[in-house]
Amino acid sequence: MPAAIDLTQLIDALGDAVVATDASGAIVMWNPAAERMFGYSRQEAMGQSLDLIIPERLRKRHWDGYHKTMATGHTKYGTDLLKVPAAHKDGRALSIAFTVAMLRSADGKPAAIVSVIRDETSRFNEERSLRKRLAELEARAASSDISA
Template sequence: MSLADRIITGSTLDAVVYADHSGTIRLWNDAAVDMFGWSAEDAVGQSLELIIPEKMRGAHWTGWDRVMETGVTRYGREPLTAPGVRKDGTRVSLEFSIVMLKDAEGRVEGVAAVLRDVTARW
């Protein structure tokens, strides 16, 4: 990770999470630690299921697999909203944007998300 990447992901108030093609967390910034309660050491290398409520996992993986296969998503222009789950099991209302990272041939390598806790709004 470059110095700029470390400064940006380390200083933002929003959680920044990157997961590779398989849905394995590869980047977990300090704000993600604060938001979800998992240290970077505990989160990196784990499945995104770490923060996805159990009842939402089937729909999540169906959509994830489709996007990984096609490289097409209907999301990205407007913030998304979804529930999340913290380490202690409590729910969090999330608003987030996503960025798909693609290789030179246009294949999706993974997805980065910038997440904000909007629980207080609800």
């Protein structure tokens, strides 16, 4: 029989951030990768709102969806990979990709949402730079065709 896995040790060892929030949206889990990614210590994040990492312009949309999910017990995202902007403690913008899962209490009611989050900022910036360069090259090629 395989040895039991210590789930706390597993979550703390992951390279991806693991963040869980209770039904009200308060942070109840914040692993070391979340500390590195967002700049807030576990002590600073625990019990706080996700507004710590959600850009202000996106908060209303986020909370509308969050409260609807908690009220209905259903998320339209399931195993979809979501890509959104986020905010670091120092104010810089991040680009993150994450999945969400609903956690339920013993009576089956929605109790928490857990997210596994990866920082995609470097990749996002590289892709944006490549798209810009491609658009410039296409524009240059189109103007060459016109003048030829």
